[in-house]
Amino acid sequence: MSLEIPRPIDPSLHPLVSGNYRIATPAIEAFYELVMRCLRYRIMGALIYGPSRIGKTRAIEYVRLLLARDYPKMTTYHAQCEHKPRHAEGPFFANLLEAVGDYDPNAGTNPSRRMRLALRIREAAARAGSGTVLLFCDEAQRYNENEYEWLRDVHDALDRQQIKLFTFLVGQQELLSQKTALQIAGKTQIVARLMVEELSFYGIRNAEDVATCLNGYDQTAYPEGGEWTFTRFYIPQAFDSGYRLVSDADTLWQAFEAAHHKANLAGRLAIPMESFARAVEIVLKESELRDSAGYCPEAALWTYAVQHCGYVQSRHATGRVLVAAA
Template sequence: MNSTTSTIDDASRLDLRKQALCDAEMRQAHYLSHPVVTDSLHLATEPVKEVFEVVQHLIIHRFPGSPFIGAFRMGKTHTIQILCDELRRIFPKLAIGTLIAKKHDKPTEKAFWGDALDDYEHGASLYGTAPERRRRFMSMIVSAVLSVKGDQYVFFVDEGQCWTLSEWVWMRDLTNDLKRRGIRTTTIVFAHEELNVLRDMLISTGRTDLIGRFFHTPYVFRGLRNESELQSMMQCLDDPSKHEHPCGSGICMSEFFLPAAYCAGWRLATEAPHLWAAFGQVAARQGRIAKDIGMQWVMSSIRAWLFIVANYDSADFKSPPDSWVEAIGASTYQASLQ
């Protein structure tokens, strides 16, 4: 039975490979849904692994929470998705959810709970008074914990710098009420450096209730800092066991775009020195040094480069001169340094 299954699997895999690499019509369909093209690829980079170790520690020891603070375009939203997926795998009795902090000119509790319900795709996010919406959201959290037979809930808050003192007080009250119901919470905040302004204000005014609950120990959420980290990340795109498309085809991210080059031994990871040097060259135009490069800029550059060089695919493929600089230009990285 196992031998037959293996043969069928191999046949299916070969069929998928032919579709994705040789059949023009099917290749176009797979191209349009490709994770690189749709910007839906989640990579566990070194910075992401560092964050995971901290988050895992906070959860195991049931700390109330801490913020991760980094510049824009560091890949915070994608990191949250990776963390959620991995935590659910490791901790099956852990309930998890993500709130996306919204900025309002005049924050109201009604809008706050409406936003929270909407983040959880609740159909009644626009209906009811503030207390009704709050009870609705509370019920969702309690149900989620009961459904996994646990006693702990992890909130991820994305764009945490958007909330004012009022929103954090409402969040504090929610976690207090959950605790009274036997549910311990951990709140992991991802935010831009603007969050430091709020944290400093809370410290200066003695708001230890909020500092201890959400902002006790800030951690830096960084980008890629050297060529070695960049190369390690790019190696993931060369490995079908980590990322493949179409699913079950055994075609890694780089092979899909440059199949002849890949078959002849070329790997995207060998381009890391060229990409890192190109980032340095572009940064120098602004009198800056390339450091802490966010995943938005890295993946946008790789995506643009793959689009540029796809027509150059061959067994003796070599990266065209200045193609990486051109690709970085398409990512708007230089504009972010101004």
Template structure:
């Protein structure tokens, strides 16, 4: 989201942007929700205590992938240039060591990820990780593994090999397994099969990640659109101000609609007969807000106020109600 800007903080002139380049159009932005801030503290403590691994699990579309992106960009404030890598766990019917190390090499940014056999790729990966840690002057390295519910037992063993090899050279690797609630099922299976080495290395303290569950959560998210999400960087133009420039001057703020929006979500759930615990995955909340900004802001209908019916239309358009109706029980 951060880009170089020619606009200063005091600029009263709405920034001119090429079409479809604003983060609301591209979707390339992160909102530091209450839940993400809680997760940040959990991750920070795990790294500081040199824990080998932590499970972060939750239902689909809660914003776990975006949370990883936020953490990767924010952790340097506490840990300097410590090497942090995001790995995507792809779906494979059978684990393959060559493929496993090829994909990790690719995800960590190594230019030679495809050449050689599995053993050569393993050695190349270890050399790369050790060199990066040494260059950063760090004895710690972090892996975030997204969609980790796809990991097979063999792949956990290969991960342990990586941890052990790094540890032998004085580098601590902390692995965050981020994925759906199936991760807990895998943990239970490992318990039943007495695979304690996997549990002890990666799954000691599961952490459940939630979406927006309270009025306070919703308020904080909307406040970010009003104050914290600035584009272009240092321009002083928050997302809300950019799409509602004139109303913004008259104290229009999305966070002032938090209570009403919360009530609309509850009402629509009741009308649809949804009895599951209240939770809004971030994907649907951001879709709702983006709809309002685009449809009713200065590039759309250019209104001065958002009505209850307009919020209803935005929520329905996000797909939230349908998703909740067919949401699997936990």
């Protein structure tokens, strides 16, 4: 029985148990390519927009991991834009100070917070040995025009100190409407600094996307550099006899498609990463007890996993239509 086969780590510490792992999707790869393009061409700001719960926050975390691996001298930050009844300068700068690791983000006057924010970023850039800093603003549709102006001020202050700040505004589709409204209002200075490039973020849109993601489980090892991929960790006998999750890409896509149509959900199917990952986790955890040489999950197990991964439930709860990009 596979549970008796010794694993390199305690199974309770595996990332699949904690949920602390990231699998690349075609949309995440497009996001990373956008970041690379902005860095290469010195484009200081971009919009990444898409429906809620499609995986944008996970994408930011994954892109930051890739940047840390490929460009260790670059400094990156992830700011979570907060919903505020009043768009005041103090909370705005406190939020950014928290994102850059300030020890007391709420302390001081507004001018002192502005100065401290630039100082913290400058210190981090000096430690890292690069004058390039990337700021990912999550749920950026919560910003208003004043906050975009303050963000532009931060850019200008750092620019005077030879630090290039690249800002990626990540949020829902309202972001695109905000850009249009700013253009109509003649606020071109905001658009030209923070909103030059655009990327429509999407879920998993077809069987090929499913295969790309499943391949991540088949290829990603934990501990890193070892032979225990995520798939092998749960079903080592099946894995060693040739089974790979990627071979079930069509089956999983069809299971999501069937659930989508059965629930009469509007729009084309685009699977959020959260639902997708949970379905795969269910299959691996259920398969662990059934593992044997020659084992492969039955189609019924994939159907069961889709039923319990929360896809239909979350769509009904939000009442939102996930529109896949063309």
